[in-house]
Amino acid sequence: MPKPMLEIGSRPFLDTLIDELARYDVFDEILLLAGHKAELVEAHYVGVMRGRARIAVSRETQPLGTAGALIHARDLLHNRFLLLNGDSLFDFNLLDLISLARTGGVHMALRAGVEGDRYGRVVLEADVVREFLAPGIGATGPVNAGIYVVDKSVVSDIGKLPASLEQDVFPKLAACGALHGTAYRGYFIDIGIPEDLARADRELHERLRRPxxxxxxxxxxxxxxxxxxxxxxxxxxxxxxxxxxxxxxxxxxxxxxxxxxxxxxxxxxxxxxxxxxxxxxxxxxxxxxxxxxxxxxxxxxxxxxxxxxxxxxxxxxxxxxxxxxxxxxxxxxxxxxxxxxxxxxxxxxxxxxxxxxxxxxxxxxxxxxxxxxxxxxx
The missing domain is CATH 3.40.50.1000 (HAD superfamily/HAD-like)
Incomplete structure (x- = not known):
């Protein structure tokens, strides 16, 4: 089962992510980058409309890494686009990130105030990302929330495949000052481990209840x-x-x-x-x-x-x-x-x-x- 298709609250987690995007009512297209068992994603979403957004799927035929998935879909990408992980949800104002993002490079959303040693940390100087720190005891600072405003020029500069955005592309951008970030607070859940998958199933619906x-x-x-x-x-x-x-x-x-x-x-x-x-x-x-x-x-x-x-x-x-x-x-x-x-x-x-x-x-x-x-x- 593709991880984003796992059921949280009796519906695919990806449904919740798409609903959160659709309520902004400013996105014309939602492109799903699908690899493992992509046919399940296609059967559920191809041609579906959510708000003003039409959903399309880019299907990888072989694993190319998170950066390779963008290379595979490059002909479908706009010159500037919002990129989100499919296995995490961060409840903050996405349009604020978009309004702050500079032209060129990548501007990432960071989650402030995360406790524990599961996540690596980001060293931020003003809004410039300087370094990534590996997970470890006593690590502090914001964490990468898996949401980015990306200029398509970044995709063209990705080299040998397979490649990872987090391991290969972002450190190079940071080294040349082309990676920026803004820290936000808000509900954050990553379903990447069984404990957090179970926690999301218990609490997600109520956490998304808002005044x-x-x-x-x-x-x-x-x-x-x-x-x-x-x-x-x-x-x-x-x-x-x-x-x-x-x-x-x-x-x-x-x-x-x-x-x-x-x-x-x-x-x-x-x-x-x-x-x-x-x-x-x-x-x-x-x-x-x-x-x-x-x-x-x-x-x-x-x-x-x-x-x-x-x-x-x-x-x-x-x-x-x-x-x-x-x-x-x-x-x-x-x-x-x-x-x-x-x-x-x-x-x-x-x-x-x-x-x-x-x-x-x-x-x-x-x-x-x-x-x-x-x-x-x-």
Whole structure:
């Protein structure tokens, strides 16, 4: 059995890794580098869509090492790509790593605060990786978390095969100053040994349960100019994208819940809303932020378009958009909150059983950070 296909919580571990990528909603393709029993991976994933990402598989015919797998797949790689190990999960904001990564070489995610002697350590000077230390008693420093932003030029420089990224490629990059790293904290699990495989099966689902911030859209993330649906007319609230990133970095889900009665009134169509949300997601990604899901309600009882002229339990002040998200995501509602600018947002929060915070304007990042700080002390 390929290690990433081992079942954790009654589903392949790789399913969880892919779901974690898909919730960022910025990746167009997920390429699986498969070797041992690759046909099992192909049967499960080839042609599958997760969010906006299409899944493809590169099948090795002979073992070439972790570096050789990239050589084998080089014609399928973009000029810059995110590379993740298939047997470990690290819960941190991937887009922050991508936003920090310099052009050229490799920028790696490091896990800070790992105890024990199982892992080798990384010697970091500012954000430059200087050296790798073998596992040993009393070793300190961050560990390689198996997540990298890679320039394709690195693949072209890999020499004789088979070859290992960790043993052959990264030390050479470190020697010439082309290997960088950033240390993060967050839940980390590597299923490479039986003890940790069993631990992942016991705890992974609950560890991925997170509190959420449910953002209203118009008047909170962007200026409420009245039935906004065009990207070139959208004006961000000061600190809006940074506020979303603060939520991401705190380990919360970030959701948008927005009434869009303009659809029911015939001012625009659903595809306009979907396109605007896609544009907003791409703009947030530029600063390392993401929304896990955009929810909107197109209905209104006074609508003029057949099919949308109706009452809906998803339309705020009803809590339907929130409760629908709870069915799809492992949300810790006890620590979640709604941020809105209207009484209907606060009523929806109350109906869903979460805290509601009324945003009256100003810098949204400062407003959100204050609420996150208060929640962490509660």
């Amino acid at each position: 959420a911030v449910f953002f209203d859209r118009d008047g909170v993330l962007n200026r409420d100019s009245g039935y906004a649906y065009e990207a070139d007319k959208l004006e961000w609230i000061e600190g809006a994208r940074e506020a979303v990133k603060a939520v991401n970095d705190a380990g919360y889900f970030a959701f948008v819940i927005t009434n869009q009665s303009g659809i029911a009134r015939g001012y625009y169509e659903e595809h306009h809303v979907v396109a605007l949300h896609r544009w907003m997601a791409d703009q947030m990604a530029l600063v390392g932020a993401h929304i896990d899901a955009f929810e909107y309600c197109p209905d209104h009882p006074e609508g003029t378009i057949a099919g949308y002229c109706r009452a809906s339990d998803r339309r705020k002040p009803a809590p339907g958009m929130i409760t629908d998200l709870v069915k799809r995501f492992p949300i810790d509602m006890t620590r979640s909150m709604v941020i809105g600018d209207k009484p209907s947002d606060m009523e929806a929060a109350q109906a869903a059983g979460v805290a509601g915070h009324l945003f009256a304007g100003g810098n949204l990042e400062a407003f959100v950070r204050e609420r996150l700080s208060s929640a962490s002390k509660a």
